[in-house]
Amino acid sequence: MVNIKRKWYQKTLTVLSTLLATTVMLSGCGGSGSSAGADGDAVTITYYTIDSPDRTFVEQLIPDFEKQHPNIKVKVATAPYEQFDSKLQTMIAGGNAPDITSHFGYGGFAEYYNKGMLLDMTDLLKESGFQADKYKIPKNLMDIYQVDGHTYGIPFSSYVTLLLYNKDLFDAAGVAYPPSDYNDKSWTFDKMVEDAKKLTVISDDPNKQQYGLQFGWGELDNRPFYFGAKMYSDDTWTNGGVPSESYFDSPESIAAYKKIFGLVFDDKVSPPPEWSASVAGQGGDPFVTGKVAMSVGGSWNLSGANDFGFNVGVAAVPAGGNDKVRSTLFVDPLFILKDSKHPKEALAWIEYLLQTDIQKQSIELSGGTPPVNQDAAEEYYSHFQSIDPKDLRNVYEGAYQYGYESFNHLIVNYSQINDMMINEMQPLQNGTAQVEDVMPKVQQKMEEILARSKK
């Protein structure tokens, strides 16, 4: 009887301990030391990015970097795009913050800055003698991530807004290609709509249906800016992204939104949302299916252009009524987080990524990330098979000249603003409401969000 007793105890215990032992063994493979490594005085820094091949390519650069800096080890931590921000917040709250990252997720610079997540790099840069000129970073791009003369981020890649067009559809319709030169005065918004009408084919057969233009200039709240309307008060751009006023129900804004949504319902040159979803899938880009002739949007639309299956061209964003601004810029900076224990080493990694030959290499490795280093830019301009490098250079240079950093990087609580805009504008997207009726409500909600940001 005693034997039976023992037997059962033993069996259960064996099972339990085996399970525990397996767990310990399994986890053993990942149990290397955290920051200060055991091998010599090597320091480990963490670079946090999105788990996507066009971002994680930096892993291939690490061996070369570590050879040059034997005392620094770089670890890459990743998360899917949707979870990027929540993981970053948890890591910081949990005292496990990465050293370097960018605003790869929904949140932008202003959000990070106002939450006090970022290191003021001004002294660090002075100390190490950092020169933006050495890495050929244009001064106006360097200025974007400065607040009151303090630097909080260093640009490393720069996307602009451009117009992509499907050369095959233009040829078939006998329409001349749009110009890439920003100084061509004949290239206006109205001319673009006129061309788009010639390129639109209305048909009951969904396979023959074709649209002339999709207009994805900036985010929804940026868009009237293109037509010269003012959306946020001027102090926004100097005080770290807290607008004291917004003007979404001004006559200029209303006129601008009427033009934008009129493309779908009055001019009928742009696809309604349900058509886009049906040809390209949720969140997909209908331009890629070859059924849209022109697409205004960020230059990330170019990535994969070599595999689109039709000939792609790039052109200038036409003049729309704003003399100074025609292209939204999406310049991605690298930040050092305030909680970083090794800011110096982090800066060394940033400087490494900005070198001309590394920026050149990154274009190929990432499949077409536009470099911020202007010496490497030439390589980017000739990366796409069907695109004349001259056109792409024109478009980029014009975009810098007529460029403005995207609001989503510069305004606090931007994810809330964006959600609100998408929800409130849903009836306009579907054509079930009038712009005049919707905008006062948008303005009111915007004021509520901004009032919360001011606190």
Added chain:
Amino acid sequence: MITSNRMQESGVWTAARSRRRMDLTRIVSFILLVIITLIMLMPLAFMVTTSFKSQRETMQYPPTLFPDSLQFSNYTEIFSRLQFGTMYQNSLMIAVITVLATLLSSSLVAYGFARFRGKGRNLMFMLLLSTMMLPYPAIMIPQFVLFSKLGWVDTFLPLIVPAFFGSAYNIFLLRQFFANLPEELFDAGRMDGCTEIGMYWKIALPLSGAAMATIAIFSFIYSWNDLLTPVLYLNSADKFTLPVGMASLTSSKFRVAPWHLLMVASVLALLPIVVLFILAQKRFVEGIVLTGIK
């Protein structure tokens, strides 16, 4: 005689008529069921056929149910493009250990709650149940602080170890099940000198096949589908689980999502759950058969 004959006849007649009506309702319901089944299976079939399409064909409108040509290379591409094999292995390892640990820990605790009476038992049980009301985001950050202090970030431990401490829902489910087992069985066990642990292992567990199978399925699916916890704790790509890898496929802002590869991943991710269901179904039947006491 005549009357009885007639009665008999009419009886046969009504029986035949009712049988015919029965047949008719049966046929109608059968057809209905087939139609509903087909509707339910459509997305599944679409998933499987899409996994053989080329990327261009996934974009076609109107969509095709059967691909023009079968592109088997999708099934090899996913392994080269996603480190799919590693992720699959990680997910499977974590899920299997989680299931075993959950079964063991939850049943042990549930046995205690079901079979022992003592002061404060109900209070403790209420406390246990109240943990069910804490949503994960509420404990996310404190737990992260704890596990990162232990140095467990970027290991599988935060995903596995909590399973060794039971989970309120499963304990509740098993306690109800154990409490319904006939007392006589345990009396008999005690007469033969079996210990409590022995009775737990030899009487309670074998009779709870159905409940254990349910919990196995629940905890497997939970661990298999969990996205948030691995996203938080795992940093290196070679430790990622399937949901993390698959989320990355759709969430890349700069590309058109490769739906054909996602469908391949979904088909392959579905397999273990199907296998588990088949295995568990057997246990369901066994569980019911064995519970009988005369």
